[in-house]
Amino acid sequence: MDWFRQLDGLISEAGVTPPEDHLRLWKTAEPLIAEVFVTEILTRVWAAILTAADLHRKDAVGGPIARHTLKGHTEARNRCLTLMVNTLQVPCVKMSQVERLRRKSERWSDLLIGHLVLNYQLDAFAFENSRSLEFGQSQMREIIAATDEPVWEFVLAGVRLAFSSVDSVNAPSDVWNRGIVRSVLGSFPADSFDGTGTFKSVRRVRIERPTADSDKVSDALLQSMVAEDRPAKRSQLKFSELRQRPSR
Numbered sequence: 001m002d003w004f005r006q007l008d009g010l011i012s013e014a015g016v017t018p019p020e021d022h023l024r025l026w027k028t029a030e031p032l033i034a035e036v037f038v039t040e041i042l043t044r045v046w047a048a049i050l051t052a053a054d055l056h057r058k059d060a061v062g063g064p065i066a067r068h069t070l071k072g073h074t075e076a077r078n079r080c081l082t083l084m085v086n087t088l089q090v091p092c093v094k095m096s097q098v099e100r101l102r103r104k105s106e107r108w109s110d111l112l113i114g115h116l117v118l119n120y121q122l123d124a125f126a127f128e129n130s131r132s133l134e135f136g137q138s139q140m141r142e143i144i145a146a147t148d149e150p151v152w153e154f155v156l157a158g159v160r161l162a163f164s165s166v167d168s169v170n171a172p173s174d175v176w177n178r179g180i181v182r183s184v185l186g187s188f189p190a191d192s193f194d195g196t197g198t199f200k201s202v203r204r205v206r207i208e209r210p211t212a213d214s215d216k217v218s219d220a221l222l223q224s225m226v227a228e229d230r231p232a233k234r235s236q237l238k239f240s241e242l243r244q245r246p247s248r
Helices: 002-015 019-057 063-087 092-112 114-120 129-145 151-162 164-168 174-185 202-208 212-229 239-244
Strands: none
Touching: 002 019, 002 063, 019 063, 019 092, 019 114, 019 174, 063 092, 092 114, 092 129, 092 151, 114 129, 151 164
């Protein structure tokens, strides 16, 4: 991963650079560290989703890959913390914005996977298990009680507001990040999104998407309507044939 190469290079360079020049290194490191912290939200949430899906299906398809990816991202995050805490001698005020971004990313990650931690015991994916469980309990209460209230739309609006300042940051791996997002979104059927690109609710998708059962019901109704229009015929069915038919 290119993050490792860049972070290891900064750690090595800081070891041979006079402390008065560390501020220059920090200006190079800051956007990289911010990118690692923010993008970990997607890595952690998607890994939790795939693992929960495997547990639900009692299979191991996406979970192992997701956990391996999360492990790599966690290692990059640890390098960022090493650079901030033990390597660069920079005034804390200079690092305060990135530190706030780290805490915010951790909190939102725990919120977004809260219901998965609660329902599938995915404690390893949360930064603070108790906080994530609390979020999960609150989410389940809101989801159960909700009728027309767009619960997750409010959550999405909150995420956009919380990270609105990140739009001004030039991500070092912008092209790579966009490719990852496209791959994640490509995992969902096309009819999962509305005209604006936002996810539809599960209820709406189920209503709009025809199922095999609904098709069978529709065919049966049509056949019964056609049969009613035909003149009645004497049944040629024999009881011996009924006994030979497999029971449903």
